[in-house]
Amino acid sequence: MLNLISNALAVDVAIDLGTANILVYLAGKGIVFCEPSVVAVQDDFRGNLKVLAVGEEAKSMIGRTPDTIHAIRPMRDGVIANFDVNTEMIRYFIRKVQSIHSLVKFRPNVVVGVPSGITQVEKRAVKDSTMAAGARLVHLVEEPVAAAIGAGLPISEASGNMIVDIGGGTTEVAVLSLAGVVYSDSARLGGDIMDETLIQYIKKRYNLLIGERTAEYVKTTIGTAYPGEEQSTLEIKGRDLLTGIPKTLCLGGEEVREALADVCDQIVQVVKNTLEATPPELAADIVDKGIVLAGGGSLLKGMDTLLRERTGLPIFYAEDPRTCVVLGVGALLENRQLLNRLSLSSLNSSGR
Ligand SMILES: Nc1ncnc2c1ncn2[C@@H]1O[C@H](COP(=O)(O)OP(=O)(O)OP(=O)(O)O)[C@@H](O)[C@H]1O
Ligand SMILES: [Mg+2]
Known part of the structure; x- marks a missing residue:
C-alpha cells in the first residue's frame, strides 16, 4: 500500500546522461538543468569521495586542480567510466530536482537515454548507478529514439526517419519506423x-x-x-x-x-554505412524526408553541408540539437504506453 502511494506521488525525471553534458527534465516543468558532466572530487582521509563541485563550476577546474582535487568526467564514449563519481553526479541532480519539487521525500522514477550500441554490462551500470543515486525505478531508452522524439519526428508512422546524433563521445545513426529502430549504428566518434x-x-x-x-x-x-x-x-x-x-x-x-577532416570523414562513413544497410522502402522515405541532425557535435560549422554533399540527401537541423534527447525522454514521461514499449527494461529499487 505504502509502495503504491509513494509510486503515485513520486516525481518523474528524465535524464540525458551525456559524455559532455547532463540534462535533466522534470515532468510538468521541462528542462530544469543543463550542465557539463564533470564532478570535482577530493579524497578525504578515509579514502571516501567528497564532492566539491558538479557541472559548470567543476568544468572550470579541469586542468587547474591541485593534487588532492580531481575534476573528473565520469562518462566516456557514451558509457560510464567512473561508477562512483557518476552516481554522485546523478545523486546531486536528483537532490536538486527534489529541492525544487514539493514532494521531496519520494524517490523519483527516472528515464535515462543510453547509446544504442552499449553492452548489457554497460546498461546494467547505468541502471545500478541511477538506482544507487536515489531512483526508485529506472527505464532505459535508446538515445537515437529519444532524439527522434525530441526532434519531433513522426516515429510511430510506417515510414522511415533517419536521425544522426553527434555527441561528445558517440555518433549515433538510426533509422526508425513504427516506433522502433529498424537499423542503427553507433561509433565512438564525436x-x-x-x-x-x-x-x-x-x-x-x-x-x-x-x-x-x-x-x-x-x-x-x-x-x-x-x-x-x-x-x-x-x-x-x-x-x-x-x-x-x-x-x-x-x-x-x-x-x-x-x-x-579525418574525424569528419569517419562520421560521414557511419552515416553512409547506415544508409547502405537501410531497407529500400525506408531508404526511399529518407530520400524524400532527409536526415535530421542532433547533438552538440553536429553544430561544428559546415557539418550539414558536408553531409549534404557526401550523401546527396536533404539535411536538416533539429530545432535545438543539444536538447533533443532530453526532450525525447521527457516526452516519454507523459506517454507511459510508448515508454513501456520503448523501454529497454525497467528495474525498481528492490532490484526486481
Ligand atoms: N558550436 C559547436 N561546434 C562544434 N562542436 C560543438 C559546438 N557546440 C557544442 N559542441 C560540442 O558538442 C559536444 C557535446 O554535445 P552533446 O551535449 O550533444 O554531447 P553528449 O550528449 O554529452 O555526448 P554523448 O551523446 O556522446 O554521450 C562537445 O564535444 C562540444 O564541444
Ligand atoms: Mg548525447
Missing part, C-alpha cells in the same frame, strides 16, 4: 575526439601543449567541417614543449579544418 585531434595536431605542428578546454574553444570558434566556411584566425595559449614557457599562437581556420 566532439571529444575532435578536441583530442586538435591537441595532437598543435603539439606535433607547433610543439605547443594546449588543454582540453582550449581545444574545445578552438573547435567551436573557428572549427569547420567544410572547405570555404573557415573563419579567420584565433589566438591561443599553451605551453611550449621545447622551452617549457607559456606561449601564444595564431591558428588559422583552414589548418583547423584540415586537422578535423
